[in-house]
Amino acid sequence: MSTVHVGTPAEGWEGCKRHFIHFHNFENLPSKKIQLVLSLPFSSFGSEWRLRIYPGGGSGAKEGKVSVYLEHCSDSDITVSFHFVIKDQSGEAVSSFGPSAFRKFTKKETHWGLVNFIDRAVLMDPSRKVLEHGTLSIEVRLKPSEDHHCNNFIPKNAFMSKMSGLFLDEDTSDVLFEVKGQDEAGQQDTVFPAHKLVLDVCADGSLIHSLCDSVCGSGDHNKSSPIQISDISPVIFRKMLGYVYGQNMPAAEWKDHAQDLIGAADKYGLTNLKIEAEAWYVKFLKMKVGDVIETLVYAEKMNCFLLKEAAIDFIVAYLKDIPESKSIIGDILFSVATMNKKSDDAKEKSGDLSNLSINDLRAKLHAKGEDFDGSKETLIAQLK
Numbered sequence: 001m002s003t004v005h006v007g008t009p010a011e012g013w014e015g016c017k018r019h020f021i022h023f024h025n026f027e028n029l030p031s032k033k034i035q036l037v038l039s040l041p042f043s044s045f046g047s048e049w050r051l052r053i054y055p056g057g058g059s060g061a062k063e064g065k066v067s068v069y070l071e072h073c074s075d076s077d078i079t080v081s082f083h084f085v086i087k088d089q090s091g092e093a094v095s096s097f098g099p100s101a102f103r104k105f106t107k108k109e110t111h112w113g114l115v116n117f118i119d120r121a122v123l124m125d126p127s128r129k130v131l132e133h134g135t136l137s138i139e140v141r142l143k144p145s146e147d148h149h150c151n152n153f154i155p156k157n158a159f160m161s162k163m164s165g166l167f168l169d170e171d172t173s174d175v176l177f178e179v180k181g182q183d184e185a186g187q188q189d190t191v192f193p194a195h196k197l198v199l200d201v202c203a204d205g206s207l208i209h210s211l212c213d214s215v216c217g218s219g220d221h222n223k224s225s226p227i228q229i230s231d232i233s234p235v236i237f238r239k240m241l242g243y244v245y246g247q248n249m250p251a252a253e254w255k256d257h258a259q260d261l262i263g264a265a266d267k268y269g270l271t272n273l274k275i276e277a278e279a280w281y282v283k284f285l286k287m288k289v290g291d292v293i294e295t296l297v298y299a300e301k302m303n304c305f306l307l308k309e310a311a312i313d314f315i316v317a318y319l320k321d322i323p324e325s326k327s328i329i330g331d332i333l334f335s336v337a338t339m340n341k342k343s344d345d346a347k348e349k350s351g352d353l354s355n356l357s358i359n360d361l362r363a364k365l366h367a368k369g370e371d372f373d374g375s376k377e378t379l380i381a382q383l384k
């Protein structure tokens with residue numbers, strides 16, 4: 001997207017960046033209260049951001065309202081002013097907020113926004129022409145405080161690119177892994193060069209680090225005697241090792257390899273990789289009635305709590321299509337899903353965290369710098 005300014009921008013626009021966040025198929029997004037939908041991250045002023053919306057309203061929202069929040073996803077603190085705008089197809093604003101006062105985003109205060117931003121009825125009214133082909137578009141404007149903003153050219157910090165560049169670098173490596181099996185080129189028993197320091201720092205506590213530490217720590221290891229790996233394919237090992245080095249993987253590769261990476265990350269103790277692989281697996285999974293029980297069993301076996309939640313949500317949504325007289329399992333699952341549940345109103349008044357999704361609970365714990373792996377009950381207990 002290109003922007004052309006005619007004349008001198010007003011003071012409120014100087015140093016401001018605009019982003020357009022599109023929520024496709026808005027009508028079918030979760031519409032119950034306190035059901036969260038997250039946008040993909042976007043970058044602005046050296047930080048990662050995303051929008052948090054509650055299509056049915058967040059905690060404390062009035063009936064029929066949509067809640068919108070700006071979330072800061074990076075570790076460092078930043079102070080910005082923000083502005084939300086929703087326009088109809090003619091370009092007229094139907095709801096607008098901002099510019100806000102400067103707000104400081106920290107690890108504890110990760111998001112700011114509006115609990116009652118717009119009436120859902122306005123968005124859903126065809127005569128208002130807000131949704132275009134079913135898509136809700138929200139314009140986000142950001143302007144940092146003077147402490148965080150510099151108009152002069154600043155080169156990007158090269159640390160991540162240099163770290164990523166060490167991946168499979170034979171000249172600087174001090175440890176080798178020989179992985180049995182066939183790689184993508186059809187070669188057998190592939191050797192992967194790596195760096196003990198990188199594994200010490202970025203894979204601490206994992207099996208891959210332990211293997212390296214047990215061999216390298218003995219003082220007998222040299223690059224002529226690779227560490228043998230026989231329980232994972234070279235294709236998946238390469239992607240797993242690349243993750244340790246900060247390599248990004250395109251969506252198409254996640255689609256092809258997410259389930260294998262869940263298994264590899266679980267076996268080798270790479271928790272963050274497992275959670276990311278699970279998130280992509282759920283995104284691309286086409287749930288079917290015929291195999292949802294198998295998916296549920298797999299999720300339980302692998303401790304994939306996001307996948308488990310998605311499978312249960314699918315079952316509950318489609319129970320109406322399963323004749324109760326022919327499906328005892330449907331009755332059982334329905335009972336489990338509704339057992340000891342309070343009404344939404346009671347949960348809202350009590351601040352009960354059980355109505356939050358696994359995604360939302362993980363995000364809250366991550367923002368606090370705490371462990372975000374575990375069952376829903378575990379995550380809720382940690383937050384309390």
